[in-house]
Amino acid sequence: MSGTTIISVVLALLTVLVAFGAVAAGRPAARRLRRVQRGRNALDWVLARVPPSLLVATAGLLLVATLLNVFLEIMDAVLEGDDLTVIDRPVVAWVAEQREAWRDTLVISLTDIGGKIGLTLLLAAAAITVAVRLRAVRPALIAALAGGGGAMLVTGIKALIARDRPDPLLRAVVEDGFSFPSGHATTSMVVLGTVAWLVCMATASHTVRATAWVAAGLLVAGIGLSRVYLGVHYPTDVLAGWILGAAWLATVAFADRLPALRLRLDGPAPLARHPRAVLIATTVLGFALILAAVWFMASVED
Secondary structure (H helix, E strand, O other): OOHHHHHHHHHHHHHHHHHHHHHHHHHHHHHHHHHOOOOOOHHHHHHOOOOHHHHHHHHHHHHHHHHHHHHHHHHHHHHHOOHHHHHHHHHHHHHHHOOOHHHHHHHHHHHHHOOHHHHHHHHHHHHHHHHHHHOOOHHHHHHHHHHHHHHHHHHHHHHHHOOOOOOHHHOOOOOOOOOOOOHHHHHHHHHHHHHHHHHHHHOOOHHHHHHHHHHHHHHHHHHHHHHHHOOOOOHHHHHHHHHHHHHHHHHHHHHHHHHHOOOOOOOOOOOOOOHHHHHHHHHHHHHHHHHHHHHHHHHHHO
């Protein structure tokens, strides 16, 4: 095991400890909030008349649409070279001037956490562990769809947009391939978000669940920012990667919730008989729609 790998593992463990500390510190406030008695309000009125599954599915669909729209707006700015992209080159040049050897080592170790091999092994280990614990195929299926679909989205969109990386003279490490969106930012969002989701399936502990999500969020942020620091991505590459990853994760979550959809409080869930087929079909459809939207906008800009 190399020195960089050891530092990567230590950084990941420290992040989990920091997340646990933050969650533990926030527990008293969370308890006080739970003690607050809610009066009857508009939300209570809606919940008494609309199935919660329908509300969740609607919210999920709106979230996916919103995230995808934001991603397309950033992509449009990248294609036209305006709006947010005006900060890209100045930021990369400024960051290159701030580098120091000891800091470079830490950031390279941090960015390595978001590498393909490490994230793939982490996702596979989490999926297998939770699937065995629950004696169910669903965790493994979700992991495969989320991880595999996310990786293919990044590959396809990079090829469609074909944005060059920043100037090689400004890079701290050697990287090839296209720049938009950041693969590390997208994949870390998808994989670490899925791992946190799987952890929530396997435990009822609110502390463990919150720790998993906070740790995932901190690592995703750190990995994305490390790509800008190392000069291998522009800020808009990373921002777009985060949003695309969140959109894809929300798509898989929506597909997973769809079989439980009820149109009435006392009505059946018509898709509940074939949950795996619904999950796979909806995820594939979502993947196709996202890629089609990107292709359409890219072709219009050309």
